[in-house]
Amino acid sequence: MSAPFVIIGAGQAAAQAAVSLRAEGYGGEIVMLGDETHLPYQRPPLSKAFLAGEMSADRLELKAPNFYPDSGIDVRLGTRAVRLLPAEKAVETDGGIRIPYERALIATGTRARALPVPGADLQGVFSIRTIDDVARFRAAAQAGAKLVIVGGGYIGLEVAAKANKMGLDVTVVEGQPRVLARVACEDISRYAAGLQLAHGVRVLTATGVATLTGTDRVSGVELSTGAVLPADLVLSAVGAVPNVELAAEAGLAIENGIKVDAAARTSDPCIFAAGDVASFPSALYGRRIRLESVQNAIDQAKAAAKSMLGGAVAYDPVPWFWSDQYDTKLQIAGLLDGFERTETEGDVAAGRFCVRYFAGERPIAVCSVNDPRSHMLARRALAAPLAQGSAA
Known part of the structure; x- marks a missing residue:
């Protein structure tokens, strides 16, 4: 009996890969390892409808709970892969269990980039990457509370819009000369900032954060100008970091994420990667790219599943993204x-x-x-x- 296909991660790419393996006719064992306690769910609503309480947690789920056992997919929640052993073709979990694999797919996604200032570990400082993150934030986000969002990218502005509608007093602090500076031109940045201002959100650009003040709990944000913004809550929205540590420690090639070819194959022919964590060659743009988007997670996972089964794959998408604000x-x-x-x-x-x-x-x-x-x-x-x- 052959070893299973092991999927490390339980997000959008992981779930799609499992679905696609079955759709492609794979009848062997599939094991999915997820370090969260939730079944695979969609993340974009976390900073939008779910944050505002307009969507329930069960509506975030990508598949009904019975889909996985009915499809013969062994989903092991609350289980972290701590070591990848290519020479042995095995994955070791935090429980000390070694799981052999015939093929492995790494779909570990990203984590919130840490806010690199003193006080970032105080109570009342949040990031939003998971259901549990949002639950903690919502519990603390009482109407009238002063919220300072550090980062004027898509996540920062989306949370600003929802928090404003929830009755919070919101200020966005962005170190670049304009919001969305890394991802949009001046016309779009000007429009996005104007939209926030029109709804009563303060937007400070070309302004850095020096430190977060407070003893046990955050009470203010000291800016690079020396001014201090009172803060009951602080949201760090300064980007994401791909979770490559498992792959790097296993000796796989890393280049702005786990380096894969157009067939989603890593430097080890039995290990694949897909989604936010993987960088791949784009003929369309003439360089290697890594995409943090739902569509890439879905489409690259489909490509990876086909490739894992020996199919010919040349993944080279037109990237696309979206953001809802008000x-x-x-x-x-x-x-x-x-x-x-x-x-x-x-x-x-x-x-x-x-x-x-x-x-x-x-x-x-x-x-x-x-x-x-x-x-x-x-x-x-x-x-x-x-x-x-x-x-x-």
Whole structure:
């Protein structure tokens, strides 16, 4: 009897990989290891509807609880993989159990980047990456409480919007000259900041955080200017770090995540990786990329499952993302790194427009605000070079 396929992680990519292995006809044993106590669930609502209490925990679940046993998928929750042993083709858990594998998939995702200032370990300082994180935050987030969000990226602004509607007094502090500086042009940044200001959220840009003040519990945020913002709660939203430690300690190649090829295969031919933790070669963008998005987690997991079974795979997607803030939906197709110019179309004042990004004359990305048609057209247009390349 052959060893099982072992999936390390129990998030979106892990669940999709298990589903796809069965869909591809794999009838062997599948073991999924998850260090949380929750069945695989979707994470985007954590900073949106779930945070605001508009969605229950059971609605976050990707599959009904009986799906996994009915499909012969052995999900072991509250179980952390602590060692990957490629020479022995085994995974060791925190309970000291060694699980042999025929193929292993690493889908360990990311964790919140630590806020690198004194006082970050005080009570009342939060990050949002898991259901339990949100539960703790909501328990402390009483109406009227002063919340300081450190980081003006997508997560920071999404939480600001929901916290504002929950009755909190919200201030966003961003070290860059504008919000969304790493992921959007000035037009989008200006619109996003204006949206927050219009709802009463204070936005401080080009402002660093020196320290968090308080004894046992946070009471304030001292800024790089020397000013101190009173704070009952602080949310750290300064990005994420891929969970590569298990792979690195096993000797797998690491390059901005676990390095995989277009077939989701790591430097060990029996070990694969998918989702937020994996970096892969993109022919479309001519470089290695790592994507933190639901669609990548789903699609790369499908590719990994097929590859694990010996199928021919050449994964090279058009990346796309979205962000909901108040009644505004921001959708992004492509990657805008290295853009040289932009073109804005539509009515910015009315909050329905798109921004096209170009490297020379080549379109590389489109950001759409309340304009789903431009988003879908952009995804098709950006995929065209891939289709032409395949045809050639």
